[in-house]
Amino acid sequence: MTSQDFKGTIVGFCNPLLDICANVEPEFLAKYKLKANDAILASEEHVPLFQELVEKYPVKYIAGGAGQNSLRGAQRLLPEGATTFIGCASNDAFGKQLASSAKKDGLNPLYMIDENKPTGTCALLITGQDRSLVANLAAANSYSVEHVTRPEIWEQVEKAQYYYVTGFFLTVSPESILKVAQHAHEQGKTFMMNVSAPFTPEFYKDTWEKVLPYVDVLFGNETEAEAWATQFHYDHPKDIQDTAAKIAASPKENPNRPRTVVFTQGSESTVVAIGNQGQEGVSVFPVQAVPKAEIVDTNGAGDAFVAGFLSQYVTKQSLPHCVQCGHWLASLVIRESGASYPEKMAKFTP
Ligand code: AP5
Numbered sequence: 001m002t003s004q005d006f007k008g009t010i011v012g013f014c015n016p017l018l019d020i021c022a023n024v025e026p027e028f029l030a031k032y033k034l035k036a037n038d039a040i041l042a043s044e045e046h047v048p049l050f051q052e053l054v055e056k057y058p059v060k061y062i063a064g065g066a067g068q069n070s071l072r073g074a075q076r077l078l079p080e081g082a083t084t085f086i087g088c089a090s091n092d093a094f095g096k097q098l099a100s101s102a103k104k105d106g107l108n109p110l111y112m113i114d115e116n117k118p119t120g121t122c123a124l125l126i127t128g129q130d131r132s133l134v135a136n137l138a139a140a141n142s143y144s145v146e147h148v149t150r151p152e153i154w155e156q157v158e159k160a161q162y163y164y165v166t167g168f169f170l171t172v173s174p175e176s177i178l179k180v181a182q183h184a185h186e187q188g189k190t191f192m193m194n195v196s197a198p199f200t201p202e203f204y205k206d207t208w209e210k211v212l213p214y215v216d217v218l219f220g221n222e223t224e225a226e227a228w229a230t231q232f233h234y235d236h237p238k239d240i241q242d243t244a245a246k247i248a249a250s251p252k253e254n255p256n257r258p259r260t261v262v263f264t265q266g267s268e269s270t271v272v273a274i275g276n277q278g279q280e281g282v283s284v285f286p287v288q289a290v291p292k293a294e295i296v297d298t299n300g301a302g303d304a305f306v307a308g309f310l311s312q313y314v315t316k317q318s319l320p321h322c323v324q325c326g327h328w329l330a331s332l333v334i335r336e337s338g339a340s341y342p343e344k345m346a347k348f349t350p
């Protein structure tokens with residue numbers, strides 16, 4: 001295949017967010033009623049948090065937004081121009097910083113622009129090994145189906161063969177997600193999603209029920225798997241293999257293409273379930289340990305895993321190969337600050 005065959009092959013949707021990272025004390029989390037390891041959407045009570053954070057702590061601004069993190073990473077391993085990212089930002093300094101970080105990794109950002117709101121941010125509050133994420137979507141929340149249906153944007157959607165949408169985007173524009181999912185289904189293309197956070201099955205179960213039948217590949221981590229299993233009343237919510245198998249076997253618009261479910265578990269093995277085969281369809285892939293001394297922070301590990309997996313999946317590599325590349329890219333990102341990819345990257349060799 002030539003690099004021309006990969007032009008615009010992956011289109012992703014998520015919230016473009018600038019991460020505001022700081023080490024904080026547990027008291028700071030307690031003050032805003034935050035769990036040490038969680039991801040939530042900011043509400044009224046979190047408005048002063050952002051102000052206090054930048055005033056009281058040395059903060060670092062790092063390009064974030066889960067979907068954009070993954071696409072930047074996938075692009076680093078793919079031929080030029082393979083990836084396009086869609087979401088809503090403002091035309092302010094943060095929006096420009098996000099677009100330029102995307103372009104630096106070779107990702108094509110096609111932001112809808114809302115001038116009336118600031119670009120979204122995500123407070124990344126680190127306490128020891130844990131991180132608490134509070135996303136203030138701001139402009140990101142303005143994304144609407146009106147943008148994706150503009151001829152010049154839809155043209156990019158039509159060009160793509162693979163779609164990757166985070167569960168975070170369910171809170172913003174389910175209408176756009178369904179439109180793209182239906183297109184993928186009609187055209188026999190591949191539609192992929194991520195659970196993204198425990199709150200998506202908890203508060204957006206109805207939306208998941210509408211989109212899951214279109215999902216060919218679903219990613220998540222162990223806490224998201226448990227939240228999903230609990231909300232969907234599975235008998236053994238702590239059994240991640242059972243959860244993966246059940247989701248893989250859930251009803252599908254195109255039953256000829258079995259669904260793949262991929263759950264990572266930090267340094268523990270990654271679980272993959274395929275189709276309607278119950279435990280028979282489950283495989284487990286061990287993770288190679290990264291020496292503690294080499295870990296800077298695990299932020300972006302899950303997003304990088306998806307990036308590595310996608311980069312191989314779209315080049316039609318085997319499942320073990322896709323998972324290994326996910327583990328490899330995640331192992332590089334945890335050696336960097338935030339969801340950043342190394343300046344110089346070796347070639348992935350399985
Ligand atoms: P963050 O949650 O930090 O990133 P993540 O990629 O999800 O990283 P996690 O550390 O949570 O990983 P995970 O649990 O998914 O994966 P796992 O640990 O299993 O946040 C990232 C972004 O989210 C931010 O940039 C923010 O902007 C964005 N965000 C927040 N709210 C948002 C919203 N509403 N909308 C849009 N964006 C939003 O690890 C995966 C793999 O990594 C493992 O399989 C393994 O290979 C490797 N790995 C992990 N830990 C180890 C280890 N200790 N040793 C070896 N390998 C490891």
Ligand code: NA
Pocket residue numbers: 296297298299300301333334335336337338339340
């Ligand atoms: Na990192």
